[in-house]
Amino acid sequence: MRTAIVLFTDTPFLLREAGEIRDLLSGMEWMDMQVWLFYHKEKPVWVPDIAGSGLSLKLIFIENPYQPEAFLGLLEAVQKKEKVEFLIFSGDGLGEELATRLAFRLNGSSCLKVDQCEKKDGSVEVSKPVYGNHLKARLTLTQQPFCISPARRSSRPTRVIPLPGSASGQLALEQVPVEWVKSIFIDEKKPDKEWVHADMILVAGQGARCRENIQTLERIAHNLGAELGASRPVIMNAWMDMDRLIGASGSVISPKICLVAGVSGSGMFNAGIEQAEFIVAINTDKEASIFKIADIGIVDDMMDVFTELEKLILSDRPGSITDREMP
Amino acid sequence: MKVAVCFKIIADLNMPLDRDWNVVDQGPVDLSFVRQVFNCFDESSLEMGLKLQAQSEAVTDKIELTALTIDDQRADLFLKHLYALAYDHAVRIQPDDPMDLVFHPLWVSAVLSAYIADIGRQQLVILGMQGGEGNNGQTGYLVAERLGWPCIRNVMDIALKGPENGLTVTSMTDRGTMMQTIDLPAVLITGNSPQSPFLRVPTLKQKVKASTRQITALGQKELGVKDKGMIRKDKAPAGLYRPESSRKVVFIEGKTAEDKARTLYEQSLKDRLNQ
Ligand SMILES: Cc1cc2nc3c(=O)[nH]c(=O)nc-3n(C[C@H](O)[C@H](O)[C@H](O)COP(=O)(O)OP(=O)(O)OC[C@H]3O[C@@H](n4cnc5c(N)ncnc54)[C@H](O)[C@@H]3O)c2cc1C
Numbered sequence A: 001m002r003t004a005i006v007l008f009t010d011t012p013f014l015l016r017e018a019g020e021i022r023d024l025l026s027g028m029e030w031m032d033m034q035v036w037l038f039y040h041k042e043k044p045v046w047v048p049d050i051a052g053s054g055l056s057l058k059l060i061f062i063e064n065p066y067q068p069e070a071f072l073g074l075l076e077a078v079q080k081k082e083k084v085e086f087l088i089f090s091g092d093g094l095g096e097e098l099a100t101r102l103a104f105r106l107n108g109s110s111c112l113k114v115d116q117c118e119k120k121d122g123s124v125e126v127s128k129p130v131y132g133n134h135l136k137a138r139l140t141l142t143q144q145p146f147c148i149s150p151a152r153r154s155s156r157p158t159r160v161i162p163l164p165g166s167a168s169g170q171l172a173l174e175q176v177p178v179e180w181v182k183s184i185f186i187d188e189k190k191p192d193k194e195w196v197h198a199d200m201i202l203v204a205g206q207g208a209r210c211r212e213n214i215q216t217l218e219r220i221a222h223n224l225g226a227e228l229g230a231s232r233p234v235i236m237n238a239w240m241d242m243d244r245l246i247g248a249s250g251s252v253i254s255p256k257i258c259l260v261a262g263v264s265g266s267g268m269f270n271a272g273i274e275q276a277e278f279i280v281a282i283n284t285d286k287e288a289s290i291f292k293i294a295d296i297g298i299v300d301d302m303m304d305v306f307t308e309l310e311k312l313i314l315s316d317r318p319g320s321i322t323d324r325e326m327p
Numbered sequence B: 001m002k003v004a005v006c007f008k009i010i011a012d013l014n015m016p017l018d019r020d021w022n023v024v025d026q027g028p029v030d031l032s033f034v035r036q037v038f039n040c041f042d043e044s045s046l047e048m049g050l051k052l053q054a055q056s057e058a059v060t061d062k063i064e065l066t067a068l069t070i071d072d073q074r075a076d077l078f079l080k081h082l083y084a085l086a087y088d089h090a091v092r093i094q095p096d097d098p099m100d101l102v103f104h105p106l107w108v109s110a111v112l113s114a115y116i117a118d119i120g121r122q123q124l125v126i127l128g129m130q131g132g133e134g135n136n137g138q139t140g141y142l143v144a145e146r147l148g149w150p151c152i153r154n155v156m157d158i159a160l161k162g163p164e165n166g167l168t169v170t171s172m173t174d175r176g177t178m179m180q181t182i183d184l185p186a187v188l189i190t191g192n193s194p195q196s197p198f199l200r201v202p203t204l205k206q207k208v209k210a211s212t213r214q215i216t217a218l219g220q221k222e223l224g225v226k227d228k229g230m231i232r233k234d235k236a237p238a239g240l241y242r243p244e245s246s247r248k249v250v251f252i253e254g255k256t257a258e259d260k261a262r263t264l265y266e267q268s269l270k271d272r273l274n275q
C-alpha cells in the first residue's frame, strides 16, 4: 500500500510526534513508504527516523505556516502526483485538521486518535477510544485515500538521520494564498512540556478545592522531588497553568510514580495517566473510578495525606529544609 | 451579524460504573439513565457566544445568536436553558438514526451546514473541538469544508473588531498564543478556554421568562438532507469492546490520614524513591 507520513519540521514537538507514528506503525510491514516533510524557516538537514532508512522523502516549502488552508492546497497538489493510498498525519491539532479536511476533499476516509491500525484486504482497520475512553471502537476505513492521525501516547522521541545529500526530494509547488486573515500576532512562548518526563508526578483534581491548596501542593511536589499536573477543572478554574493539563486533551504522562488525588477518574482524564508505571490514587469517595486504574488506593482527604507524606520524606532526607522556598 | 453555536448534549461519563459498560455489538450504547450535561467544549463556545453578543450591543447591531443541536427531545431542557441566557433562537434537528450522532461526523456536519447555509444564514459558526461520546474531533473541520469557509482551531477567546464585522480570535498553538484579525464568514473551533471555562447560570426570573418560548424543531427532510444515502459513509463499524485494565487496586487501611500516608511511604514509596 502506497503510504505517506506527513510532518511539519518547524513544530517544537516534531520528534515526539514522529515517535507516536512510529509506535502506531510498529509491528506492521509498510511497503512503499514516503515522508512528506513540510518546512518553513530553514531547509531541514535531518529527518526523524521513523521506519529506518529507505524512505523516500519529499520536501515541501510552506510560505504561510499559520494557515491550514495553505497546507491543504499543497497537499492536494502532492497527492495529485503521488497518488498514495494511505496518509498518516501527526497527532497534534494541525495533523488532525489536515487529515480530516484532506480526506474530505479527496473523497477518502479519515479517523483521528487512532491507537491501533492494521491493513486488511486493501483497506485499513483502526481502533480508537470512544465514550470518553471507556470503550474502544473498531472501524474499517472504506474509501481511499485513508487519512489518520495517532492517539496521543507517551512515545519516546525518534532519533534523527541526516538528510541524504542526494535526496533532493524538493518539490516545487505554487503556494496557496490566504486572504481572509487581516493580521496575525503570535506571543511566542513554547509550552512548557519538559515536566511530563519527570520520574514522579503528582496530579491534583477538583478535590483540591481552591487555589491556596494548589499552591501548597506545588510546594509539596517540589519537596517530594516531583512535578505537579492537574485535571481539567483545576486548569479551567485558573488555579494552574494550561501547560499542566493532563488527559486526552492535554498531556499524556508515563512517570515511574504517579500520585493522583482529588480526581474522580473520568475516561478522558485517565487516558493521560494510564501508562504510568505505578499509580497511587487518593480520594474521599471509595467508589471513585480512579481506583479502577490504580495500584494503591487511599480513601481520605488528599491534603492531609500529602502533608504527612511531605513530612516523612523531608525527615528521611538528611539536611533537608522544611518549607523550602519555591523556585 | 448572525452567529450559530453548535452544541451537543452528552452523558456525564464521569458517572457510569463498570457494570454499565457490558457491551453491545456496535453501539450506540444506551446511556439514557446517566445524567446529561453540555459537552465541556460546547459550554465554552456557548459562553463565548453570549460574551460576543453583549459586546456587540455597545459597538454595532446586536448579534443574533442561535443555539443549534441535532438531537432528540432530551435536548429541549438545555435549549430552554439557553433561551433563558438570552439566546435568540434555539433550534433542534431530529436525527433519523441515533447511531449517526455518535460515529458519523460526515453526516452531522452535513446536517449542521445545511441548516446554516439554507435556513439560519449565519456568518459565524462556533463548535467545540471534541464531543465526549464519539470522540471524533472532526465535525468543526468538516463544517468548514462543506461551507467552504476558513476555520481556526483551538480557540480560547473571541472579540469584535470594530463595527465592520471583523473579529479578533485568540487561539492556542504549539508556539504560543496566536491572535488573528479575520474577515467573516468563518468557523471557529473552541479548545480549552480559561477565558470562558463555563456557561453562566440563568436567574430564576430569566428561567420563568424563557419557559414559554418555543423551540424550533426540524426534521432532516426539511433541511434537504432527506436521504441518509446522500451522505457517503467513510467507515464501517467493526465492533465495540471494553479495554481490560491490568491493575487491581490494593487499599491502604488505617485510622487517620497520617497513618495511611506512613504506610504508603514505608511500603510503597520509600524504595521506589531511592531507586
Ligand atoms: C471531549 C472531552 C475531553 C476531555 N478532556 C479532558 C482532559 O484532557 N483532562 C481532564 O482532566 N478532563 C477532561 N475532560 C473532562 C473529564 O471528563 C472530567 O470532567 C474531569 O476530568 C473531572 O475532573 P476531576 O476529576 O478533577 O473533578 P471531579 O469529577 O469533580 O472529581 C473530583 C473528585 O475529588 C474527590 N474529592 C473531593 N474532595 C476531596 C478531598 N478533600 N480529598 C480527596 N478527594 C476529594 C471527589 O470524591 C471526586 O471524585 C474531558 C471531557 C470531554 C467531554
Ligand SMILES: Nc1ncnc2c1ncn2[C@@H]1O[C@H](COP(=O)(O)O)[C@@H](O)[C@H]1O
Binding pocket: B006, B007, B008, B039, B041, B042, B068, B069, B070, B071, B101, B105, B108, B112, B126, B127, B128, B129, B130, B131, B132, B134, B135, B136, B137, B138, B139, B140
Ligand atoms: N449532534 C450535534 N449537534 C450539534 N453539534 C454537534 C453535534 N455533534 C457534534 N457537534 C459539534 O461538533 C463538535 C465536535 O464533535 P465531534 O466531531 O463529534 O467530536 C462538538 O463540540 C459540537 O460543537
